[in-house]
Amino acid sequence: MLERPSNFVPSPAPAPVTASLSVDLTHRLQGPQGAFDLSVRLTIPAGRFVVLTGPSGAGKTTLLRLIAGLERPATGRVTMGTRIWSESEAGIFAPVRTRDLGFVFQDYALFPNMTAAAQVGFALPGLRGKARAGRVAEMLEIAGLAHLARAYPAQLSGGQKQRLALVRALARRPGLLLLDEPLSALDPETRAELQGHLRRMHAHFGATTMMTSHDPAEAARLADTVLRLEAGVLVSAPAPPPDPAHAASPPVP
Numbered sequence: 001m002l003e004r005p006s007n008f009v010p011s012p013a014p015a016p017v018t019a020s021l022s023v024d025l026t027h028r029l030q031g032p033q034g035a036f037d038l039s040v041r042l043t044i045p046a047g048r049f050v051v052l053t054g055p056s057g058a059g060k061t062t063l064l065r066l067i068a069g070l071e072r073p074a075t076g077r078v079t080m081g082t083r084i085w086s087e088s089e090a091g092i093f094a095p096v097r098t099r100d101l102g103f104v105f106q107d108y109a110l111f112p113n114m115t116a117a118a119q120v121g122f123a124l125p126g127l128r129g130k131a132r133a134g135r136v137a138e139m140l141e142i143a144g145l146a147h148l149a150r151a152y153p154a155q156l157s158g159g160q161k162q163r164l165a166l167v168r169a170l171a172r173r174p175g176l177l178l179l180d181e182p183l184s185a186l187d188p189e190t191r192a193e194l195q196g197h198l199r200r201m202h203a204h205f206g207a208t209t210m211m212t213s214h215d216p217a218e219a220a221r222l223a224d225t226v227l228r229l230e231a232g233v234l235v236s237a238p239a240p241p242p243d244p245a246h247a248a249s250p251p252v253p
């Protein structure tokens with residue numbers, strides 16, 4: 001069977017997301033040259049696509065993990081809309097499963113013993129029966145993987161695996177999508193195709209998105225706003241957005 005083009009997007013689109021992400025935190029990191037502080041303050045308006053660049057070891061992955069709740073920030077707070085996800089001084093730390101977010105990492109993190117359909121269904125614990133099956137079918141269709149619903153990860157190409165990881169992360173319609181170098185393991189052609197796919201997914205689902213990338217061209221292609229992290233601190237972005245009103249708030253040095 002022919003693979004459906006990955007730009008296939010059914011209508012109607014989901015309701016737009018209205019929450020913005022605010023981060024104001026510090027965290028001690030142990031680098032090869034000694035300890036340093038990750039110290040970040042930023043706000044990403046609802047529905048924006050921010051790409052975070054910066055050298056290896058700057059703290060990009062750790063920042064995403066702190067926002068997701070995979071690690072506890074040493075100080076400060078993370079809020080999404082009106083919800084406080086963490087506030088160290090008040091002892092508030094919402095478990096990752098209760099946060100309105102999805103994430104995708106470089107290595108796909110797919111379960112090797114689950115079919116494509118089961119991977120998406122696993123991300124939908126709140127849905128049952130027909131509602132769940134319908135959402136799974138819809139998400140696989142969006143990923144261009146409807147004909148591979150019964151395939152296991154080992155039977156999928158790198159691009160197919162990453163499209164699956166992406167729709168799995170979006171299946172619950174999260175307000176926030178965190179992407180950590182999601183395309184870096186792909187060959188250049190697949191990577192370019194997935195960049196287009198990511199943009200279309202963003203336009204369709206509207207989730208506030210934060211992605212890390214080492215590739216300046218990729219950052220420029222995907223982002224509404226490019227931020228740069230160096231040694232734990234946000235510095236001025238290499239390519240300012242054309243419209244300041246369409247940008248994340250400037251980083252505080």
Ligand SMILES: Nc1ncnc2c1ncn2[C@@H]1O[C@H](COP(=O)(O)OP(=O)(O)OP(=O)(O)O)[C@@H](O)[C@H]1O
Pocket residue numbers: 028029030031032054055056057058059060061062063071
């Ligand atoms: N939980 C932690 N506690 C203390 N230090 C950490 C922790 N996690 C990572 N580090 C250190 O913080 C530094 C930044 O790591 P991180 O993976 O966040 O950087 P990065 O910018 O994502 O790098 P890359 O671009 O290579 O993925 C590294 O030196 C790492 O060893």
